[in-house]
Amino acid sequence: MIKLENIVKTYGSKENRTYAVNEVSMNIDDGEFVSIMGKSGSGKSTILNIIGCIDSATSGTYYVDDICVSDMSIGKRKKFLRENISFIFQDFALIDDYTVYENIEVPLIAKGKSRKEKKATIKKYMNMMGIEKLARKYPNQISGGEKQRCAIARALASGNSIILADEPTGALDSENSKNVIEILKQVNKLGKTVIVVTHDINVANATNRIVKLKDGRIVE
Ligand SMILES: Nc1ncnc2c1ncn2[C@@H]1O[C@H](COP(=O)(O)OP(=O)(O)OP(=O)(O)O)[C@@H](O)[C@H]1O
């Protein structure tokens, strides 16, 4: 379970301090599919990045199961991220010089998997995402929808149980968005905890719970 307690994130000094996140507390159970909505600047990405260990809170505590993530050193937190959490971004964040196959391989190399294991895992998720024919292509040779499916395959290949997505349909047309929504549902059905930041009501409606943020606070 993910447990946030009184998370605060501020920027700036005393005189012009902004509260990106202001006293946010929430629990997310294992296997939940949650969306975070709210206007631009309401703190959605900041919260997601704190959960995802790529940012840290100014104050408050963050637990995953019984592990206090907010107390970890930067090094430990990076390791925790690598072993437990995967991100999906609006702009896909694929490595341009790597093929589709090599992009999906990245988390498997980080985990020291054998050659055989890597191959089997990559094939499995390329098939699941319908991109097996694109294995040798580079990101600039495939469409936006294909790039996002590659990024999702990479997230799944990691084997991590928490999947975080920041506006995963933000750069896609409605057809590809629908596709990504269906895939995220499928990912959740695999037992993953999925947390998605979105402006897209169709994405939010596909989730089991919508958390609304306003000015860094949860409003409902
Ligand atoms: N590095 C930073 N320095 C100063 N202020 C920041 C920084 N990062 C974010 N903020 C501020 O924190 C607030 C929350 O930002 P955040 O990126 O979480 O919003 P968001 O809800 O994800 O918005 P969007 O929908 O536009 O992506 C905003 O007011 C933003 O300007």
Ligand SMILES: [Mg+2]
């Ligand atoms: Mg954002």
